[in-house]
Amino acid sequence: MRRILATLISLVICSTLYATTLLDSRLYAVNTHVDHYCLITLTAEEATLSSGMPFDITESRVQYNSANLAQGTGGWKIATWSIEANMNSFTLSFDAQPFTSAADESSKLGYYLIFKYNTDDYFTLHVPATGSAVTSANPAPPSAGPLTSMHKDLMFMFDESADTANAPSGAYLGSITITLTEGI
């Protein structure tokens, strides 16, 4: 049905387009809305005393806290994320690497990401020290409709196995990639 509708729209537009250049620009405007599109953006938080990167791995707020994790609270704000899409459902796929000492690549620390969305909703992603984490989630958009706009915080918390007190000094690095895909 949608294809038929789109075809009809383009028929109308394309048939008039031929006449003037002005209508040609309208064609692009209409097509932009007809196509499904999505955009996810991760923006790193600049370092402050209470959030951002790089952060001190011995900071108490990044240590594992089972109660906070269960409630989706606590942790260290490392980034904000935003989604702009005109889809009613989508899937978020995560590919994340453990936190690794730049001085000693054998020293890896596992962690949780707390992905907050809507008002009180969240889901967590565990990235173990032993390897990368590849998983997916399907957060419900705040409202059904042609346009979804979501944005909120991405929090970081070490997992229960991370021994930050005895970890080597120096820099630690990791990476997170989130892919937004249409549908479930």
Add this chain to the structure above:
Amino acid sequence: MRKILLLIISLIVLSPLYADPATSSSSLELSGFKEGSSSSIENTTVTVTAFTSDTVIGRGNEYVILDDTVDNFSNYQLANAFAITISTTSKNPVNVAITLTPFINLSDTHLTVPAVYTYRPVEPTVFSAPTNASTYIRINNRNRSCNNFKITPSITLKQNNSTVNSNTAITVADETRLTLTQGVSSVSYKYNGTPYTDAFVPTEYNSRGTALSTTTLPPNGNSPTVSTTVRFDLSVDPSYFNKSSQGKILANQYYGSTVTLTISGT
């Protein structure tokens, strides 16, 4: 006919837009740090050792003649003059700055003789704990020339004012310039401000002035103890003898040179 053609074209163009699901990706680099602390270089010991070489000559307190009138003492090497062995349980990388001084006449500190040091890490190294190591070379029996500049000095190595070894005979071989031993890895340093990480590059310190080197040593990881040895060779800087007016070493004098290691955690 044109409209029909346009319809066909637009169908062809629009169809793939609906067939492919929309996707978007974004990446984030995680970054954190852990401050270094004094504990990073705790539980370390440093031992300074004078080598006894198979090629030594001389006996006891006898010393080979050095003729201070000869101005062609090029490339004389004191192989394996001393070694520094470090053991540590540190899990963190340790930075080592090495300062070497010229030979200084201990009776008249205004008289200095430039020296060249080369060091050869025997194995990947972890240094720790600040210490000073001094070596003193006695040269006597003047007015005798020799091409091989062999001396049997009285060597005193000190660590924290305690003698580690003394009266060690050492041979200075002619035309010997040692370089880093192959197979050594994870050693970086600076020479004249330029950082090097290739362990196969000769590490040479000319002590006409104060020579500096910074070495970043690998972390211990989870091993309970890491021990390593770095050997130092030293010789008189041959360029010193290129100027006959300066190329003098007073015989029957003690000359001292100081090696200072400054250790810091990361």
